[in-house]
Amino acid sequence: MRKLLVLLLLLITGFNALAQTINVPVEIRVKATNAFSYSVSAPRNYQTYPLNDVGKAAFERAVVAGAFSLTTTDGCIIPPGTKPPKIKPTCTTTPSYTVVQVAYSQSVESESASGPGNNFGSIKDGELTYSVTSVPVPGSYTLVLAYQSTTNPPTALISVNGGSTVSLPLEASDGGPRSASAVLSGFTAGTNSINIKQNGYFASDKITVSKYGSVTVTDGTTTDPGSQTSDPGSQTVAGSFSYQVPTTSSPWSYTSTEQIGFLHIPIGAVDFMENEFLRLELRAGLGALVQVKDKVTGRWLINSPDLGRGMGPSSYTQQHYTDNTSYVDGNGNHPFSSNGPAPAPGPWFTGYNPLLNGDWVGHPSTVLFHGRITIEGIEYIYVKTQQNSWSHDDNRMLRMYTEQWVSLQGKKVLIKTRLTHDRTDDLTDYGPYMQEWRMMMVNGIQQAVYYNGQNPYSYAATTKSNGIERREADGTYIKPGRAFPVSEPWIGVTVDNTGRMIAHYAPDLYFPSYNHMDPQEGSDCDGCREGMYTAGHVMANLDAKGVWLFSDTWIVGTEAEVREYVYAQPRVGAPNWVFNASTQRNFWHGNNGVHDGQLPNAATDANGWVFDMVGKADGGPANIDNTYISSPRTAFKGSDCPTLYVKAKLSNTSQTAWKVKYTYVGQERETLNADYPNENAKRFPYSPQLASSNTPVNFTMTANGSIQTYAIPMNWNTSSYISTVEVWPNGSNMQTVPHFEILSIGCTNPN
Numbered sequence: 001m002r003k004l005l006v007l008l009l010l011l012i013t014g015f016n017a018l019a020q021t022i023n024v025p026v027e028i029r030v031k032a033t034n035a036f037s038y039s040v041s042a043p044r045n046y047q048t049y050p051l052n053d054v055g056k057a058a059f060e061r062a063v064v065a066g067a068f069s070l071t072t073t074d075g076c077i078i079p080p081g082t083k084p085p086k087i088k089p090t091c092t093t094t095p096s097y098t099v100v101q102v103a104y105s106q107s108v109e110s111e112s113a114s115g116p117g118n119n120f121g122s123i124k125d126g127e128l129t130y131s132v133t134s135v136p137v138p139g140s141y142t143l144v145l146a147y148q149s150t151t152n153p154p155t156a157l158i159s160v161n162g163g164s165t166v167s168l169p170l171e172a173s174d175g176g177p178r179s180a181s182a183v184l185s186g187f188t189a190g191t192n193s194i195n196i197k198q199n200g201y202f203a204s205d206k207i208t209v210s211k212y213g214s215v216t217v218t219d220g221t222t223t224d225p226g227s228q229t230s231d232p233g234s235q236t237v238a239g240s241f242s243y244q245v246p247t248t249s250s251p252w253s254y255t256s257t258e259q260i261g262f263l264h265i266p267i268g269a270v271d272f273m274e275n276e277f278l279r280l281e282l283r284a285g286l287g288a289l290v291q292v293k294d295k296v297t298g299r300w301l302i303n304s305p306d307l308g309r310g311m312g313p314s315s316y317t318q319q320h321y322t323d324n325t326s327y328v329d330g331n332g333n334h335p336f337s338s339n340g341p342a343p344a345p346g347p348w349f350t351g352y353n354p355l356l357n358g359d360w361v362g363h364p365s366t367v368l369f370h371g372r373i374t375i376e377g378i379e380y381i382y383v384k385t386q387q388n389s390w391s392h393d394d395n396r397m398l399r400m401y402t403e404q405w406v407s408l409q410g411k412k413v414l415i416k417t418r419l420t421h422d423r424t425d426d427l428t429d430y431g432p433y434m435q436e437w438r439m440m441m442v443n444g445i446q447q448a449v450y451y452n453g454q455n456p457y458s459y460a461a462t463t464k465s466n467g468i469e470r471r472e473a474d475g476t477y478i479k480p481g482r483a484f485p486v487s488e489p490w491i492g493v494t495v496d497n498t499g500r501m502i503a504h505y506a507p508d509l510y511f512p513s514y515n516h517m518d519p520q521e522g523s524d525c526d527g528c529r530e531g532m533y534t535a536g537h538v539m540a541n542l543d544a545k546g547v548w549l550f551s552d553t554w555i556v557g558t559e560a561e562v563r564e565y566v567y568a569q570p571r572v573g574a575p576n577w578v579f580n581a582s583t584q585r586n587f588w589h590g591n592n593g594v595h596d597g598q599l600p601n602a603a604t605d606a607n608g609w610v611f612d613m614v615g616k617a618d619g620g621p622a623n624i625d626n627t628y629i630s631s632p633r634t635a636f637k638g639s640d641c642p643t644l645y646v647k648a649k650l651s652n653t654s655q656t657a658w659k660v661k662y663t664y665v666g667q668e669r670e671t672l673n674a675d676y677p678n679e680n681a682k683r684f685p686y687s688p689q690l691a692s693s694n695t696p697v698n699f700t701m702t703a704n705g706s707i708q709t710y711a712i713p714m715n716w717n718t719s720s721y722i723s724t725v726e727v728w729p730n731g732s733n734m735q736t737v738p739h740f741e742i743l744s745i746g747c748t749n750p751n
Helices: 004-010 053-064 559-567 677-683
Strands: 020-027 034-044 070-072 096-108 123-125 130-137 139-149 153-159 164-168 176-188 190-199 202-218 221-223 254-260 266-274 280-283 288-293 313-314 366-375 378-389 397-409 411-421 432-444 448-450 463-465 492-496 501-505 512-517 530-543 545-558 576-578 588-592 609-613 628-630 643-651 658-664 695-700 708-715 719-730 739-746
Touching: 020 053, 034 053, 053 501, 070 164, 070 448, 096 221, 096 313, 096 397, 130 202, 139 153, 153 176, 164 176, 164 559, 190 202, 266 366, 266 378, 266 397, 280 397, 313 397, 313 411, 366 397, 378 559, 432 501, 432 545, 432 588, 492 512, 492 530, 492 559, 530 588, 545 559, 695 708
Parallel strands: 096 378
Antiparallel strands: 020 034, 020 176, 034 070, 096 202, 123 202, 130 190, 139 176, 139 202, 153 164, 153 190, 202 221, 254 266, 266 280, 280 288, 313 432, 366 378, 378 397, 397 411, 411 545, 432 530, 448 463, 448 492, 492 501, 501 545, 512 530, 576 739, 588 628, 609 739, 628 719, 643 708, 643 739, 658 695, 658 719
16 A cells, blocks of 8 residues: 555645644643643644644643633633633533533544545545444544555545534655544534545545543533543443443454564554554554553553563463472473473473463464444454463463453543453362453553552552662662552553653552563663563452453553542442352452362352361361461451451351451561562551551351351551451361351441
8 A cells, every 4th residue: 555655646746734723632731740730622723833843832832821712621711811720710601501421432444434535455545424423412522533645744624514624734654554633513413424535645544533521511502612631531331341242353454564572573463543642552463462652752652572561461370380399390391280281391480371462482362353342332442362371382272261342532541351261171279379460561661650558549649669679789680579559549650751651540459569671671662671560460269160350441641640530430448248159259269278169160159158268287287277268459448347247157167266367558468578678668668567467356256057247346447448358267276177158248237
């Protein structure tokens, strides 16, 4: 196609962009800190402020100086001659109005548009008319046009529903893919027609029409300045996501032969979404890696020098050993187990480890299906992959399947994941393991940003760290990777020296870690080695037959923007964990000899979590002295849970003495590594630092096989935030095998 466009250049004369004024989104920032405050719509004349860096900077200076009439995302007018204030102004409205929350995005491929142009694979030239459906409210929307042009800059002439024409200047791309955006008025609720004519030559790939935020509707008419850039995010996908699958596959947008990383892995087939802030790509050649480009810095953000980095779920079992004592056999090989698949050569001893992106020698996971689907008004790219074994070198496929629903919404990337394990070769219960189900690695020399204090949701000062404890005289970097509890469920990584970041939010991301990878490289590019590893960890059993659902959001912006989004999401309150056939363990787990088999199974009663504490033999007869069950990581205030209620049935034991242990946010549950004093102070700032300093709360259970509710008055600090709750037997040398059926554990009396 590039050659065709170059040939067509011989037939095309140059031209000057028309002196057209169109409304464009602009961010208002606090000068002293560059922190984002609010967004406005402002008129930009492309003759006065041309489409280049100089024109953009001049236009932004004119906006700040009060040269134009500005309109906020709430419809308030800042008149010309008035400098935009630091804080978004408010304005009055007539009493008869309704505020509608909008989160709308729809992409239409050029092949679906009508017009006399020529098709060149996935792009089409000539005058085109697109049909955009299910527009929720009338008003103005942002349109992003993806296109290819020649060496002369063309102009797109765009009209909505036969209205006035807007001239959108485009770049000269010499056959390469580009995009441009404008705020267009004239949309009506329902189906809309968008006509795009050419002034100069270009070929269209697709258009994306979007709008986010609140719109005021008065007497059926929207008071609406245009598409809103400081959008509230995924409001329409909050709560229960439907996980619908496209009924038919879709073609990938294009195929890239570019090779990434030190293994020189081709990117392969690519599908993408793009707006004025970000470009989102799914790369089939890298195992359906989700890659993001920040248009402010021009940087690709996700670190992918090999297939073990990148993003997405990495799963583990404790199926590591060839016997009970060694990771490797006499030949240095590393099979999953003594009766498992054939040995894997070193150097990786991760055992049974299905990974989203691929294996250590560069075989990507297999893409099984790709398509697009609109769910609750938001368009998603859907892709299903089968994961292979990271630690093998023969592209060994495992029966672990990942489905991703990915969408670009303003400055956010929405990622919904369904992880399905359908193993048949080994149904052994290997117990819980620390899963990397929320992994995100970010390019370059950056800092991790998080909040693990006792005043969450207050914009209290965050902690920042490059993850490096120190550098030894021989050049070796000393850097821990220890996970730690937080009280706000996100972790960010800075992307420039102003503090802008890409942050990873999930409703249950309360136990992250970070690790500076290859700092000696000093590199920052798509496929370079240096980067910041982050993950949200979950201790969980990787059942042979299991399904896990995740909802994640990546936000690219300032710390204030990240926290504004996080604070708007539903929060974790005082917990109430219920166990039944649907919730199963509810992300609780047993340690040191808790056996419940592979769930779901026939032994699991529909009314509770059924298990035996068989204990371990520590140089003598088996005992349950160190056997316990633990909650998932969370963050709730002690004052919100003065009493803990355990509803359970206990039998097959004379053990009636039990205790509750807990860990505060900011505490290390186990031991502190003295080699990392600086990082320990950042990750574990609570005093005392060790959870072993907390006094357990004793209680008594009745072991008669009847369901009872135990009310346990708790002694934890009412002003501190609790990270974990654990139930232990209370005693020593306890040689017994208690049988449990637990129905609920929580802060509300279940009766």
